[in-house]
Amino acid sequence: xxxxxxxxxxxxGPAAKKKASPVMQIKFVRSGGxxxxxxxxxxTVEFGEQGAQVHAEATxxxxxxxxxxxxxxxxxADPGALANxxxxxxxxxxxxxxxxxxxVTKDGKSHSLTLRQGDKATRLGSWxxxxxxxxxxxxxxxxxxxxx
Amino acid sequence: MRSIxxxxxxxCILPPHILVEIAKNGTKAQREAAVLTLGTDHTIRTSRLSFxxxxxxxxxxxxxxxAATPQKQRTIxxxxxxxxxxxxxxxxxxxxxxADSSVNEAYDGLGDTFNFYFDAYQRNSIDNRGxxxxxxxxxxxxxxxxFWNGQxxxxxxxxxEIFTGFxxxxxxxxxxxxxxxxxxxxxxNYQGQSGALNESISDxxxxxxxxxxxxxxxxxxxWLIGAGILAPGIAGTALRSMKxxxxxxxxxxxxxxxxxxxxxxxxxxxxxxxxxxINSGIPNRAFYLVATALGGYAWLKAGQIWYDTLLDPxxxxxxxxxxxxxxxxxxxxxxxxSGGVExxxxxxxxxxxxxxxxxxxxx
Numbered sequence: 001x002x003x004x005x006x007x008x009x010x011x012x013g014p015a016a017k018k019k020a021s022p023v024m025q026i027k028f029v030r031s032g033g034x035x036x037x038x039x040x041x042x043x044t045v046e047f048g049e050q051g052a053q054v055h056a057e058a059t060x061x062x063x064x065x066x067x068x069x070x071x072x073x074x075x076x077a078d079p080g081a082l083a084n085x086x087x088x089x090x091x092x093x094x095x096x097x098x099x100x101x102x103x104v105t106k107d108g109k110s111h112s113l114t115l116r117q118g119d120k121a122t123r124l125g126s127w128x129x130x131x132x133x134x135x136x137x138x139x140x141x142x143x144x145x146x147x148x
Numbered sequence: 149m150r151s152i153x154x155x156x157x158x159x160c161i162l163p164p165h166i167l168v169e170i171a172k173n174g175t176k177a178q179r180e181a182a183v184l185t186l187g188t189d190h191t192i193r194t195s196r197l198s199f200x201x202x203x204x205x206x207x208x209x210x211x212x213x214x215a216a217t218p219q220k221q222r223t224i225x226x227x228x229x230x231x232x233x234x235x236x237x238x239x240x241x242x243x244x245x246x247a248d249s250s251v252n253e254a255y256d257g258l259g260d261t262f263n264f265y266f267d268a269y270q271r272n273s274i275d276n277r278g279x280x281x282x283x284x285x286x287x288x289x290x291x292x293x294x295f296w297n298g299q300x301x302x303x304x305x306x307x308x309e310i311f312t313g314f315x316x317x318x319x320x321x322x323x324x325x326x327x328x329x330x331x332x333x334x335x336x337n338y339q340g341q342s343g344a345l346n347e348s349i350s351d352x353x354x355x356x357x358x359x360x361x362x363x364x365x366x367x368x369x370x371w372l373i374g375a376g377i378l379a380p381g382i383a384g385t386a387l388r389s390m391k392x393x394x395x396x397x398x399x400x401x402x403x404x405x406x407x408x409x410x411x412x413x414x415x416x417x418x419x420x421x422x423x424x425x426i427n428s429g430i431p432n433r434a435f436y437l438v439a440t441a442l443g444g445y446a447w448l449k450a451g452q453i454w455y456d457t458l459l460d461p462x463x464x465x466x467x468x469x470x471x472x473x474x475x476x477x478x479x480x481x482x483x484x485x486s487g488g489v490e491x492x493x494x495x496x497x498x499x500x501x502x503x504x505x506x507x508x509x510x511x
Contacts, residue, residue: 029419033293034320035311035374035387036425038402058403094327094338094346095295098421116421118297136292140307143381143401 021074022105023047030132032117034095041132041139047074056135059142063134076124077103079111084122093118099128218272221280222258224251227287227302234284234300250285250315254303257321258283264322264357265329268447269455274328281325285315294320296327310379310401317376322357323350334463341468343424348431352454355390356447366439366446372396390436393429409433411469411502430501431469437497438476442490449490453480473498474509486511 026045033039042057045065052070055062065073075081082103096117101124103111115125220241226248227235238251245252258281265271273279282300291304294314301324303314314320327350330336336346351373359369373396374387384397384405393407407429408414414430417423435454439446456479457463463475476494484490498505 031419032421032425034295034314034323034425035292035402036420037406038387038397039292040403040419092298092331092335092338093295094298094331094350095293095324095425096297097293098419100419114418117295137290137307139401140292140309143309 021047021078022107023074023077023079023103024106025104026073026077026128027102027104028128028132029100030097030129030136031100032096032098039136041135043131043135045073054131056138059135059139061135061138073124073127076122076127077101079103079105079109081124082111082113097129097132099125099132101128218262218266218278220259220262220273221278222255222262223280223282224254224258225282225284226251227284229286229289229305231288233287233297233302234282235286248285250303250305250313253315254283254285254301254321257315257318258301258325260318260361261322261325261357264353264360264447268356268360268451271329274325275332279328279332283321294324296324296331298331301325306377306379308379310382311377312379314377317358317374318361319351319354319358319373319375320377321354323354323373326350326353329353330458333458334460334467335465336463336467337465338421338424340422340424341427342466343421344427345431345467345469345472347424347428348435349454349458351388351390351428351432352435352451356451359445360447365444366450367443369446371436388425388429388432390429390432393433407432409501430503431472434473434497434501434503437500438493441493441496449484450493452483453490453494456483469503470505473503473505477505477509477511481511 024047028043028045030039030041031037043054043061044056045052045054047070051067052065052073053063054065093116098117099115101113101115103113105111115121115128119125121129222239222241223237224239225233225235226238227233238248239246239255245255262273262281265273273281283303284300285303285305287302287304289305290307292307292311294301294303296302301321303320304311306313327346330346330349336342336349338346354373355369355371358364359366362369370386371391372386372389375385378384378386378397382397382402383399384402386396388405388407389396393409394405394413396405396407398404406415406426408427409429410433411430415423415426417426420426435450438453439450442449453476457472457475460475460479463472467475473494476498477491480491480494481488495505495510
């Protein structure tokens with residue numbers, strides 16, 4: 001009896017919950033909008049032993065994710081959860097943004113997802129939208145800086 | 149106008165496509181009865197069918213013809229930098245101007261766009277049935293976009309470094325409202341070539357709204373989209389050039405304008421719904437070429453041909469550039485005569501941008 005209980009606790013305990021995520025990288029691109037390609041944004045999130053960090057193309061934007069934020073993002077990007085990450089809108093948004101997301105897992109496979117402005121935002125979708133906006137604002141703010 | 153009692157009752161139960169055939173091929177009396185029946189069906193699709201069979205705007209829409217002078221119904225909301233729609237109502241039809249310039253720009257821009265569609269094409273608002281027009285301003289914080297959500301227009305304030313605010317340019321407001329018009333008519337799919345046509349139609353009529361407001365002929369118009377919303381210091385004149393796609397900007401932050409001017413440079417991409425804001429440069433330039441070849445006010449002939457095509461029931465939601473081009477040639481011929489300068493200008497324009505018009509349409 002005690003042996004069974006111990007086995008159950010071990011199987012369902014913290015070790016089982018900390019099953020390593022297969023997600024290694026998330027690439028995302030924001031496109032569309034009234035301005036079209038002028039406001040495109042591309043970013044990459046890398047997951048490693050030291051945590052997660054995001055950087056962007058065409059700028060020196062770089063941000064270390066807090067451990068909790070990184071873990072949550074990695075869980076939300078799990079390929080098993082991606083199927084539920086897009087809830088298409090019923091309305092006809094025109095000039096809205098499009099977000100193309102590609103999740104690369106340990107086995108080298110890429111799992112893609114497209115979200116559009118007006119789609120019901122899931123946690124992953126909201127994070128991508130917010131991060132894309134942060135990158136864009138960084139690019140805008142960089143214009144104010146004196147050029148080398 | 150004929151009394152509705154004159155129509156044949158059998159037409160009441162016939163589906164629209166059969167009525168169309170009768171309207172095309174029946175006797176004179178049958179044709180008139182079929183057209184009258186189509187005119188009493190208030191679905192959008194059959195409205196478009198009867199409209200086309202009556203010869204487009206040579207006869208006004210049934211609904212508009214019988215209605216009193218259309219009245220604008222504008223309502224402007226303030227999102228207060230939030231993204232909650234529609235926001236607080238701050239100005240409605242007939243109210244005096246307020247202190248907020250964005251509110252007034254949106255209000256006036258909707259009015260100018262409404263007036264344009266009615267004066268040029270006798271169109272009563274977005275749906276030709278007097279649909280109230282709604283717009284929300286101050287959407288988000290320093291938000292760099294304007295869009296149509298299927299029900300209303302939404303305008304960001306811009307970041308002030310690159311974009312000064314999206315209500316500042318009348319062609320932007322005309323562009324967004326035209327998305328509603330397209331949605332009420334052909335409802336072109338927002339993907340690939342049909343999506344690029346959807347965008348182009350918004351640019352075409354957005355530009356025409358501005359040209360009419362400024363009383364400009366085709367030869368003096370700037371043919372730019374978004375010229376008034378770029379901040380000083382941006383290396384560019386606008387977001388798009390209908391005259392010379394691909395030349396609107398070349399800026400360190402915005403990159404280089406990627407619009408192609410012809411089919412040889414058509415961009416295949418999965419981003420931006422298949423490049424709807426990129427490949428729209430091709431039909432945009434075709435329109436510019438027609439308008440400048442014909443001269444005068446662009447909304448009169450070139451715009452009329454494009455408007456007739458947008459309302460043509462043969463324009464499918466999945467239309468590609470070639471099928472749209474065919475219909476512009478057909479509508480140019482129908483309205484202004486086969487082989488006339490108008491149809492020739494249309495054919496030459498599409499040829500220049502590399503879109504082939506079928507021989508039957510070129511007729």
